Amino acid sequence: MTSSSTDTPAPVLVLVPGAAGAPADGSDPFHIADATAPQLSITDLVVTRGDGIFETIGAFDGTPINVGPHLARLARSASLLGLPAPDQEAIAAAVDASIEAHADVPELTIRVMYTRGIEGNGVPTCWIDAHVSDDWAPYRAGIRVATLDRGLATTVFEESPWLLQGAKTLSYAVNMAAVREAKSRGAQDALFVATDGYVLEGPTSTLLVRRGDAYLTTPVSAGVLPGTCVGSLFEALQKEGHEAREQLMSVEDVATSDGAWLLSSTRLAAPITHLDDVELPVDPELTAHFEAILTGRV
């Protein structure tokens, strides 16, 4: 008997007090907690300043994908923000524990959150929550994407590191506002464009472009996140004998390409059907191949 009015399995929360080294009180590095109870202090700096970092990992049929690259990127974000280095081994074990404690489902979204901690403490707060993924089928079928000015140049990553471009921070209000703006334009997602005319990334995704036999993505040095999905795809494509590399691209380069996708660990490879008002070629077979790679099925 259950009093729940829905069939969705309950989310799982794992608190990870040992995320930045063994807990001072000698307790376990992580433990399951009540996902429905309040768990965070109002003085945690993620709450008062959006001062934290995160990763979102997809798990398909119980297997989490790219855990190593995700946690390496978390460590990179920590370094960019001057946060203590995360204990990647402890966090990986906690990710496994979150999956084990969750009901078996085809697609699980696992968020790893790592904050600057409670004001004055200096100890990061870390937790992992695993929940059934949203139904991304309509999104994966193809998306209209609106280009939006990011207001920044591709040079800021090198010149102004305090702008935190390339760090996956929990200060994502601009990213959320960009998605709202894209939706108000009749699109499903946005593609940020730098002031020097180069395309960057989506608010929560990485750009992949095909031009002939070459597969291209925005260089990390332009201030975008190093995409874990594009990492997997490039490795697979290169093994297949294709050219796959970083390249600065204009909006026109994408609009005249042979196909473009927004990549994310939970939404996988969503083909862009329209970039603003320009229709792009789509290749369902290639997209299915990408999905197989990104879900670990090949």
Place this chain on the structure above:
Amino acid sequence: MTSSSTDTPAPVLVLVPGAAGAPADGSDPFHIADATAPQLSITDLVVTRGDGIFETIGAFDGTPINVGPHLARLARSASLLGLPAPDQEAIAAAVDASIEAHADVPELTIRVMYTRGIEGNGVPTCWIDAHVSDDWAPYRAGIRVATLDRGLATTVFEESPWLLQGAKTLSYAVNMAAVREAKSRGAQDALFVATDGYVLEGPTSTLLVRRGDAYLTTPVSAGVLPGTCVGSLFEALQKEGHEAREQLMSVEDVATSDGAWLLSSTRLAAPITHLDDVELPVDPELTAHFEAILTGRV
């Protein structure tokens, strides 16, 4: 008898379920809660996305300053982020309740937080916390300020509203990183500069500049917050017969000025002693006059 190891009075937390209209369950619009217990869900969008807004109000000898302008600015931020309009009357009453419940202290910092709420709910989460202000005496005595590129032009407020410039959001990781960068340069605070060369604001403060008999601040149309302190000061200065107005200023304009301050509701008017390596004139008597205005003593 108390088990506390410190003499600092306990902070006060007021939860405000009625911040965006009367609570659906008919409960009170606000109530005192335990400030030391976890109070927030890990699925609140302020936690997962930094998706929320805030105001920080100073109270001096029990009197909160500029509550009306602060809550008007909260409403402006809500509008810029597409959040439900806050009930300013309910929140003002909750601010009063937080002061009443707090021990009498000379200086109180009152944070009003207003988030997009728990994922899927659509109801903002709002709380107010009142705590004894940090000791700002050294900061108020004079600060070294480092200029830092904000990476954005003064035109983005008009042209790219999704960048949320001019909204006081809880996505402040960049602001915090800028303060860390300034400190690494031996300064106490930062002054953001736009890519078109104009000075903007501090990461958590408003710029005030004196040139001869004119008092100047950055125009709100350049994408800075409308400062509540500069509002009070301009009103007082204009009554005294001075010129006080918005004006775009270069770094050189500030460096060659007759004095400059960073203004905030809790730190008040901190004179800038050095802008990068340039020493600025300071006027302790004028600063004291500003403090008297900003604490409601004149």
